[in-house]
């Protein structure tokens with residue numbers, strides 16, 4: 072049973088929109104792709120676990136704070152009397168571990184570039200989770216694994232005792248987990264723990280990274296929901312993409328853009344004028360006003376009206 076589903080982080084959604092509406096700098100682009108790739112890997116992992124049978128609780132994307140230290144968990148599987156912690160990596164290409172346990176990515180010309188040791192990260196996460204459990208009054212044993220989901224990943228010189236699941240081991244890993252899960256039953260305590268973990272989960276990390284953007288600097292208009300092209304035209308009731316043919320009801324498209332605007336500019340008021348400029352192609356302010364009054368609460372009167 073999934074108690075907490077995975078959704079894109081706000082950080083990723085902001086990068087996605089800004090990338091659609093302007094050109095990101097090279098370092099922003101690199102960061103954005105790391106976020107996209109990470110998310111893609113996590114979703115892939117969710118699909119792998121989807122056929123699991125038996126009694127268990129899955130909590131995805133958790134963020135906790137303990138003694139001013141934040142730590143994030145990709146997937147937590149609460150099984151009867153045992154907790155499985157998974158850190159999912161979508162690494163590609165070749166990596167190598169040297170004798171001192173340092174990780175390097177192997178570049179095209181055989182040069183090596185040091186990369187963060189993900190096992191240290193995993194150990195830190197497990198340690199902090201242990202503290203969090205203690206604080207909540209629980210003591211279940213934790214098994215932590217680093218899961219590499221990308222079939223194009225290879226790691227040279229990995230000792231067999233490292234807590235790693237390689238892409239070629241994924242099927243066996245799921246089968247083994249499945250056979251463990253079908254034998255025992257969850258207790259009330261396990262559900263209590265899931266509830267408490269959810270209550271302690273933080274929605275937003277204070278360390279999130281944002282691309283550099285302004286209202287003026289972003290391209291205005293409604294882009295296609297399916298292929299992100301700005302090459303769309305409006306019918307009386309729908310917006311149609313010239314590129315892929317995707318149709319979206321005008322109200323839904325405007326709403327999508329209002330939510331986007333609110334996410335990008337949380338401190339700026341939502342007004343008919345602002346949304347009209349933001350959406351660009353909607354000719355009539357009345358259409359925008361109607362969508363706003365139907366879906367949001369209006370504050371103020373006439374020209375000063377804004378919506379929350």
Ligand SMILES: [Zn+2]
Pocket residue numbers: 295296297298299300312313314315316317
């Ligand atoms: Zn399209």
